[in-house]
Amino acid sequence: MTPxxxxxxxxxxxxxxxxxxxxKLVSPANKRKFDIIIVGSGLAGASAASTLAEQxxxxxxxxxxxxPRRAHSIAAQGGINAAKNYQNDGDSAYRLFYDTIKGGDFxxxxxxxxxxxxxxxxxxxxxxxxxxxxxxxxxGLLDNRSFGGAQVSRTFYARGQTGQQLLLGAxxxxxxQIAKGAVKMYPKTExxxxxxIDGHAKGIVVRDLTTGEISSHAGDAVLLCSGGYGNVFxxxxxARGCNVTATFRAYKRGAFFANPCxxxxxxxxxxxxxxxxxxxxxxxxxxxxxxxxxxxKRKEDCGKDPSQIPDDARDYFLxxxxxxxxxxxxxxxxxxxxxxxxxxxxxxxxxxxxxxxDFSDAIKRLGRKTIEERYGNLFEMYQNITGENAYERPMRxxxxxxxxxxxxxxxxxxxxxxxxxxxxxxxxxxxHGANRLGASALMQGLADGYFVIPYTLGNYMTSQFGKxxxxxxxxxxxxIEETKARVQKLLDIKGNRxxxxxxxxxxxxxxxxxxxxxxxxxxxxxIDKIQKLRTEFWKNLKILGTPDGINMELERAGRxxxxxxxxxxxxxxxxxxxxxxxxxxxxxxxTPEGEALRNDDEYAFVAAWEYQGENQxxxxxxxxxVYEKVKLAxxxxx
Amino acid sequence: xxxxxxxxxxxxxxxxGTLENYEADNIPADASFLEMLDIVNAGLTGKNIEPIQFDxxxxxxxxxxxxxxxxxxxxxxxxxxxxxxxxxxxxxxxTITIEPFRAEAFxxxxxxxxxxxxxxxVIQAGGYISERCGxxxxxxxxxxxxxxxxxxxxxxxxxxxxxxxxxxxxGSAMLFVSAKVTHLGLLPQGKPENGRRxxxxxxxxxxxxxxNCSNYYACEAVCPASVPAAFIGRMNREFxxxxxxxxxGMNV
Numbered sequence: 001m002t003p004x005x006x007x008x009x010x011x012x013x014x015x016x017x018x019x020x021x022x023x024k025l026v027s028p029a030n031k032r033k034f035d036i037i038i039v040g041s042g043l044a045g046a047s048a049a050s051t052l053a054e055q056x057x058x059x060x061x062x063x064x065x066x067x068p069r070r071a072h073s074i075a076a077q078g079g080i081n082a083a084k085n086y087q088n089d090g091d092s093a094y095r096l097f098y099d100t101i102k103g104g105d106f107x108x109x110x111x112x113x114x115x116x117x118x119x120x121x122x123x124x125x126x127x128x129x130x131x132x133x134x135x136x137x138x139x140g141l142l143d144n145r146s147f148g149g150a151q152v153s154r155t156f157y158a159r160g161q162t163g164q165q166l167l168l169g170a171x172x173x174x175x176x177q178i179a180k181g182a183v184k185m186y187p188k189t190e191x192x193x194x195x196x197i198d199g200h201a202k203g204i205v206v207r208d209l210t211t212g213e214i215s216s217h218a219g220d221a222v223l224l225c226s227g228g229y230g231n232v233f234x235x236x237x238x239a240r241g242c243n244v245t246a247t248f249r250a251y252k253r254g255a256f257f258a259n260p261c262x263x264x265x266x267x268x269x270x271x272x273x274x275x276x277x278x279x280x281x282x283x284x285x286x287x288x289x290x291x292x293x294x295x296x297k298r299k300e301d302c303g304k305d306p307s308q309i310p311d312d313a314r315d316y317f318l319x320x321x322x323x324x325x326x327x328x329x330x331x332x333x334x335x336x337x338x339x340x341x342x343x344x345x346x347x348x349x350x351x352x353x354x355x356x357x358d359f360s361d362a363i364k365r366l367g368r369k370t371i372e373e374r375y376g377n378l379f380e381m382y383q384n385i386t387g388e389n390a391y392e393r394p395m396r397x398x399x400x401x402x403x404x405x406x407x408x409x410x411x412x413x414x415x416x417x418x419x420x421x422x423x424x425x426x427x428x429x430x431x432h433g434a435n436r437l438g439a440s441a442l443m444q445g446l447a448d449g450y451f452v453i454p455y456t457l458g459n460y461m462t463s464q465f466g467k468x469x470x471x472x473x474x475x476x477x478x479x480i481e482e483t484k485a486r487v488q489k490l491l492d493i494k495g496n497r498x499x500x501x502x503x504x505x506x507x508x509x510x511x512x513x514x515x516x517x518x519x520x521x522x523x524x525x526x527i528d529k530i531q532k533l534r535t536e537f538w539k540n541l542k543i544l545g546t547p548d549g550i551n552m553e554l555e556r557a558g559r560x561x562x563x564x565x566x567x568x569x570x571x572x573x574x575x576x577x578x579x580x581x582x583x584x585x586x587x588x589x590x591t592p593e594g595e596a597l598r599n600d601d602e603y604a605f606v607a608a609w610e611y612q613g614e615n616q617x618x619x620x621x622x623x624x625x626v627y628e629k630v631k632l633a634x635x636x637x638x
Numbered sequence: 639x640x641x642x643x644x645x646x647x648x649x650x651x652x653x654x655g656t657l658e659n660y661e662a663d664n665i666p667a668d669a670s671f672l673e674m675l676d677i678v679n680a681g682l683t684g685k686n687i688e689p690i691q692f693d694x695x696x697x698x699x700x701x702x703x704x705x706x707x708x709x710x711x712x713x714x715x716x717x718x719x720x721x722x723x724x725x726x727x728x729x730x731x732x733t734i735t736i737e738p739f740r741a742e743a744f745x746x747x748x749x750x751x752x753x754x755x756x757x758x759x760v761i762q763a764g765g766y767i768s769e770r771c772g773x774x775x776x777x778x779x780x781x782x783x784x785x786x787x788x789x790x791x792x793x794x795x796x797x798x799x800x801x802x803x804x805x806x807x808x809g810s811a812m813l814f815v816s817a818k819v820t821h822l823g824l825l826p827q828g829k830p831e832n833g834r835r836x837x838x839x840x841x842x843x844x845x846x847x848x849x850n851c852s853n854y855y856a857c858e859a860v861c862p863a864s865v866p867a868a869f870i871g872r873m874n875r876e877f878x879x880x881x882x883x884x885x886x887g888m889n890v
Contacts, residue, residue, distance in 0.1 A: 051771045066693060067758050069798055070701040086778060122774070129774035131767045131822050133791040140781025158791060164700055165794060172766035179762040187755065210747060239695040273668050278676055279697045381699065384722050387668075450771050498680050544688045549650055550748040552691055553683070 003256060003608050003623050006411040007111045012629045013094070016115045019412070023455055024462040031056035033468075034461055037204055037219035039191045039246050041068030041174065043167055043442060044425025045225030047449025050173035053182035055454060060217055061174070061183055062206060064190045064241055064555075069171045072227060072239040073445060076163025077284035077378070079145060079155035080127075080442040082120040087144055091152040093117040098630065100440060103149040103330050104405070104433020105582035105598065106632050107262070109606070109625065111412060112430040119451040120443055124156055126450055130169040134158050147438035148285055149330040149637075155439045160284055160377045166442055170449070190555065191246045192483045194222065194253045194421065195475050201250075201421035202469045203476060205483045209555060212548040214484050216476040218469050221420045221460060223453065224250060225445075228404035228426040230263065232563045232570065233515070234507025236401035237269060237282040243559035244566050247408050247427050255416045256409035256608035256621060258429035260566070261574035264436055264583050265516050266402030267293075267334035270385055270395075271354040275504075280400040281385060283357070283378055285438040288327045290362035290371065291395070293318050293334070295341045295348065295355045302348050306356055306394050317341055317355075325637040332435040332583045332596075333637060335399035339516050340594065342398070349396040356394035363391065399516060403441060405432040405583065406573075409608040409623070413456040414448060417608075420460060424448035429606065434582025487547050490557045495540030499556045502537050506530065506560070506567055514571050519587045523575040527568055534564040569609060569618060576620065579603045600632050639665045639730045643678065645690055646737040651747050657735065671714060671723040672697060672704070675736075692750040697721040699862060702797035705744075705752050705804075707737040712801035712860045719799060719862045739804035743811070743847040754800050756846035757814065764838030765818040767828050786824050793821035795863040802857035802865075808849030813857035815839050816873035817865045823876060833880035833890035840877050 008015045008022075026034070034057050038049045041063040049061040063071060085091040097117035101108055124142070128134065134156050135143040144153040158165040177183040188209040195203035195216060203218040226246035230236040251257045268283045294314045296302050301309050317337055319326045329337075338355045341347060348354045363371055368391060372379070379390045386396070407429040414422050414430075425445040432440065513519075513526035537560070545551045580589040580596035581603070589597040606623040641662040648655030662678050669677070672694050679689035695703040699722040708714030714723045728734065736750065744752040794817070802813035819836050822828030828835075851870055858867040880890050 047771075054770055065695060065701070065703065066754060067702075067798065069758070069761075070695055070703055072696060072701070075696045075698055075700050084777070122772075124777045125774035126769075126771055128777040129767065129769045129827055131790075131794075131825050131828050133787050133794050133821070133825070134777075136782055136784045136787040138784050140783050140787075141778050158794075161700065161795065164797075165791075168794065172761065173769075173771070175758065175762045176766040176768060178758075185758075187758075237698075239701060240697060241695050274666050276666055276669050276673050276677060278670070278673050281698050381722075384716075384718065384724070387724075387726065454771070498683050500676065500680065542683060544683060544686065550691050550751055553689055 001621050003409060003417055003621055004411065005109060005623060006413060008412065012110060012114050015111050016118055020455055024458045026458045026461050028056045030465070032058065034058065034221070034464070035060065035219040036221050036223065037217055038062070038223045038225060039204065040071065040225035040227060040427070042071035042073035042225060042227055042425060043170055043445030044449045045071070046167065046170035046174045047446050048223055048225060048424055048453050049183050050170060050177050051450050051454050052457070053177035059177070059183040060186065060219065062186045062189045062191055064188065064209065066188050068174055068185060068187060069168060071167060072242055073167045073442070074164045075239065076442055077160045077282065078286040079147065079157035079162045079439040080123065080166060081147065081154050081439040082124045082156060082443065083117055083154060084121055084124060086142060087153045089152045091154050093120070095152065096120060096154065099150050100431070100437060101433065101630050102635055103437035104435055105596065105635055106433065106600070106604070106630070107259070107581055107625065108433030109430050110627055110629060115452065116431050116444060116447050119447045122451055123443060123446045127166060127169050130172060132158060132165045132169045145286055146289055146328060148288065148328045148334070149437040157286065160286070160375065163442060166446065170446070191226070192249065192558065193479050194250045195479045196253055196418065197469050197473055197475050200419045205479045207487070210550060212551065214480055214487070216480055218471040218476065220464050220468065221422060221457065223422045223424060224408065224427050225424045225449070226427050228407070229566060230401045230404050232506070232567050233401040233510045234503050235272065235277060235280050237266060237280050240279065243562070245559050245562045247423070248562045248566050250408060250416070250418070250421060252611050253418065254611065255418050255421055256610055257406070257569060258409035258606050258608045259406035259573065260570045260609065261514065261577060261584050262405035262434045262582065263401060264331060264403040264405060265335045265399045267331055267338055267399050268357060268397045269400035270382065271349055271398040273350060281381065282400070282402060283382060283395065283397060285331070287357060287375060287378060290366070290374070291327065291357040291359050292316055292361060293327055293355055293357055295346045299345045302346060302352065315341070315346070322637045329637050330435060330437060336516055336585060338399055354396040354398045357397045358394035359390065360394070403436055405429065405434060405436055409606065413459055414453055415460060422453060422457065424453060434584055487554065487558065490541065490554060490561065491543050491547060493538060493541040493543070495542050497540050497542055499541065499543070499553055499560050502533065502541065503556070503560045503563070505533055506564060509533070510567055510570070514574055517585050517587050518574050520575060523571045526571045530564065530568045530571065537561065537564055572618070573607055573609065576607060577603055604632070639667055639725055639728070641665065641728065641731070642733040644733065644735040647690070647749055648746055649748065651745055655746065665725055667726040669725050670697070670721055671708070671725065672721050674725055690750065691748050694721055700797060702799035704799060705739045705754070706750055707739055707804060709735050712739055712804040713862060717862065717864065739800055741800065741803040741809040741848070743803065743809060744800060756848070757798055757800060757811070759846060760811065760815060760839055760842045761818065763842035764831070764835035765822070767822060768831060780826055782826060790821050790824045793817045793824070793865065793869055796865050797863050799862060801860045801862065803848060805856040805860040806849065807854055807856065808852060810851050810857070811843050811848040812851040812870045812873065813861060813865055813867060815843050816869035819873045819876060820869040832876060833883060836873060836876045837880050837884065837890060
C-alpha cells in the first residue's frame, strides 16, 4: 500500500497557512476532557507537554531518567538554526528549507521541511521569552555562527551548551504546568508497549524503574517523543539509556518504521581508545568554524609529532575536495572523507583511526583568548578525556554515530499510520532525509512540540468526542500480562553472558557492515550474524536479581533485545536501497570520484516498513517523494 | 591498573546499608570512573553477585545523572561530574570508597542510587518564566547587554546534579536555588516574577529538608558547572526584599 501523507493542496509556501486556517479546533471546554500521553521529555516531549497543557489538555508525561531535565537533548552542543536573517547575509525561510532538503540529499518530504523552516523564527522568539541565555553581541542583540551545509550564519547558540539551555527552557515550562496540575510527570518510568483498542492508540504499558511495577495508562492520544536509535551501534554519542524500545514496540503493533538505514555519523568525535569504552564524545561541529581538518600527505609521517609536519606535507582534505564549503562540508561528506583518508593508511593516533582538527591558524589570527571564549569548555572536555592540550597540539577526531534520521513514519499531522499515535522529534523520520544538517535537530524537536502538534493534534481529537476508553478494557490487562511475561523471560534465561557483551557485539556488526560504508555482501553477512547473536541472546543471557525494584541490567536487557531485532531491520532497509544518498553509502553505487550516487528514478521514496510477525520478513510500503518546488540535483559542495 | 573498592550496598530504601569490599583488576588508565564500575559489575555478575546499581546517562558531564561520592567528595577528584573522572587520576593500588550522594533531602533508593526529585519540586515552585507559547515578541526586540547575558548563562549552566547539597555539611541546596534565581532574575524577561520566584523556591527548598547556608563554600568547590557561591548572596538579598514587601502587605 501507499501510505497517505495528507499533504495539504496548494503552493508549497502556502500549505501550512492554508492548513492552519482550516484545521479543526477543539474548544477549551473539550480539551479538558482529553488525556494526552507523552513518552519522552526531551525537546520534543517537554515542549509538546507544556504547550498542550497550556492549551488545556490533560497531559501525562513519561521519561526513563530520574528527572525530565536529564533527557539527552541536554547534550546537544552547537546550536539551533532559524531563518531570522539577523546577519543580513541573504537568509530566508526558503533558503533554510532548500539547504535542509539538499543537505538531506533529496530524501525528505518537501511540505514538512518547508513548514519547519517557516516556524523556525518563532522558536527563537519563544526560547528568548523563556529566558534562554543565547549568546549576544555587545550591542545586546543575538549573535550567530555558521554551521555545516550552509553559506549563511543562521545558528543561534548558548556557548557549547545550546541543547542544555533549550531543554532547560522547555523543562521550566513543563515544571510550570506540573505545578499547575496540568501535567502529571512520571520520571523513572519506561514505556514497554503500546495499547491498541479498535486499531487506535489508546494507552501504554510502563514499568516503574524504581519499584519494578508494570502498569497501564489509558489516554485519548499517544505522542512518542522518545528520540533516536543510535545506540544500536553500542558506541555512539547518545546517552547510555537512549533506546529504540518505545518506537520499536509501536512498530510491532503495526506502526510503519521509515528509512531505518538513514543514520548520521558525525565527523568530529573523540576517537575510540579501547574496548572497555561505554560511549563516544562529540566535539561540536561549531569547532569547524575555526579549526582546519587535515591528515599527513604521506603514510610515513603519521607517527610523527604533528608540529614536525610542515604545512606542505599536510593534506587539508576537505578544503582540497570541497573548496566552496571547505571545513564546513556537511556531516556525511566530512565523515566519509575522514574514513577514506584513514582507509588509505594516513590516519593518526591509536590504530590509525583519527585525523587532526587544528586550531593553530585560528589562534594566530584571533588570539587564544577568543578561541577560549568560543570553545573553552570543549577544549577542557577534550583534555580531560584524552589528556592532551588542544591549544598546543591539534585535536584528534574520528567519525562516530550521532543521530538517526529514520524513525516512525508520520503524515503531515505528525500522526503515524496507527490512528492516535503521533511521533515527534528524532523519533519520527520526516524532516532530515538521508542526512541532517548541524543545528537542525534542536530546531525540529522544538518545532514539532511548540508549533506543529498544537495545531495538528486537533484533527484527530475532534474525531474522538464521546469515544473515551475504559481503563478496564481487557486490552490493557492483556498487554500488561504480555509485558510481564517478556520481562520474566529475560530473567529466566540464566545463561552466562552479560547484556553489555551482547550489545557490544551487535554494535561491532552494525558499525562494520551498516556504518559509513555498506555493501550487499556485507549486509547479508550482517543479517546472518545478527540472527545468530539473537538466538544466542535468548539462550545465554545472564541477568541476576528480580523484576521487583531497581535492576538496571534488566532494563538494558529489554532494550538490547529490541535492538537485536531492529538491527536486522536496518540492514534490510540498507540492502533494499540500491543507491547511495546522504549517510547511506553503498559502495556499489558511487561516482568515479567516490561521491554518493543517487538513483532518483527508482529510489525517490520513503521506505515504510510494516511488521509481519516473529521471524517473518517485514513488507515494504513506499511513499513516493514528490517534489513540487525543488529540482532534484546532484548534491555538490565543491 | 588495580584498585581496592569499598562500595556502599543497600538493598532498597528501607534496608540498612553497608560498605562491601571488591577488587578492580586490569583497569585501563584511560577508562572513566563509570567504565571502571562497568568492568567491576561484569566481574560481579560472573561471580553471581548482583551488580552495583548507579545512575548515569549522557556520560559526558552535562545530564547531571551521576550521584557518586568518591573518597568523601561528591563526584570525586577534579572539577567535573563522576563520568568525567578518569582512572589515570588515581594511583595504582589505591583504595577507593564509593558512596551515594549524602543529603537529608536525597534518600538512598538502592546502592548508589538516590532520589533527587526534591530539586524538580523546587523548580516547580517558581523556577520558570510564565509565558505562553505563541505570545513571544521578536527575539531581538529587547536588547540584553552581553555582560548580563553572560552572567545569566554562568548561572544557567547548573546541571542539577545535587553535588552542592551533598557536599554541604548542612545539606543545603542554596547554590542550586540561587543559580536559577540568578539566571532568571538577571534577565529582563524574568524580572516581573522575581519576588514570587525567590519566595516560592526558597520555601519549597526548606520544606524539602535542605539545610541553610553557613558559608562553608563546599558547594562551590565541587560544582561541576563552576556556579559561583556569590549567587547565594544575591538570592538572599532578593529573598529579604521580597519578604519585607510581603510583611508590610505589598503584593509580590
